[in-house]
Amino acid sequence: MDFTLTPTLDAHDTRILAELQADARLSMAELGRRVHLSQPAVTERVKKLEAAGVITGYRATVNLTRLGYGIRGIIRVGRADYDLVVKLVQETPECVNAYNVTGEDSWILEIAVIDVPHLDAVLAKFCILTETATSIILNPAREHQPMLPPQRADVKPPVRKALSA
Amino acid sequence: MDFTLTPTLDAHDTRILAELQADARLSMAELGRRVHLSQPAVTERVKKLEAAGVITGYRATVNLTRLGYGIRGIIRVGRADYDLVVKLVQETPECVNAYNVTGEDSWILEIAVIDVPHLDAVLAKFCILTETATSIILNPAREHQPMLPPQRADVKPPVRKALSA
């Protein structure tokens, strides 16, 4: 593994990433058993993956509903002052994710709130900025898909006519 | 802590959740030191939080850019056959999150792709279903905000005139 922007990850690294994304609390010894490497070997590889910035941390995942957040939603925020949105997001603990994006909307926020009055209160903070559109999450069909290095072979280019010269 | 839909979490549980969301690889001994509980006490609380479904797992987080995904995006998918979308998502490893939502769009997908041709290939799978709108993530200003039990006191109801009877 080198330290270029996208380090070269071999099959061992890929298996390590898969295992740690599935269970971040594995001991290095158990991880070694699973990927068929000795414990010192996996420990060194994990440290290199951390140092290379591929692994950025280890987080417990929580069930927001069980925590007391009855509603999860996506808020799309139109063109607005960048710093102002950043400031508002920082003041909003209900905001789980906040992405500055291209397109008609400038921001896409993911929030978790207790109930409708709480949703109302959070929305009020953002809708004074600009136009917003809110969607309530009915079913998070997929969350936190474990990601492995992309395989070029996976990509099937769509068949499509192009303007020829 | 009881086992109703939203278990009663005291200050110790809240601190435990904060610590494990910040670093899921903490040992129970170290966690106990940080939250000022003995190691057996903290171990039992963590097990109860897991059993109650509040803690759903422990995951390593990865830097998608370093992994080789040069582009992250949000795809909004209009009204489409539910099962068909689920099937497409399952066949799409580039899809990190997939939410079925209310509103004009039926689905909001978060994807990671290598480059523009790869984006083209993934979009082609969904745009044949119905209308889609794609936004490229320029800056993930906030990701995976650690979430603690909501505090009613946090909620400031917006001042707003209502129709009186």
Added chain:
DNA sequence: GATGAAAGGACTAAACC
């Protein structure tokens, strides 16, 4: 919940391949 003792396991470092 805390404490203390015992057993098991995990991490580190070194030598070697």
Added chain:
DNA sequence: GGTTTAGTCCTTTCATC
């Protein structure tokens, strides 16, 4: 790069208060 060994430390489990 990897493995193996040896030593130390830590963690966990159990029993007791």
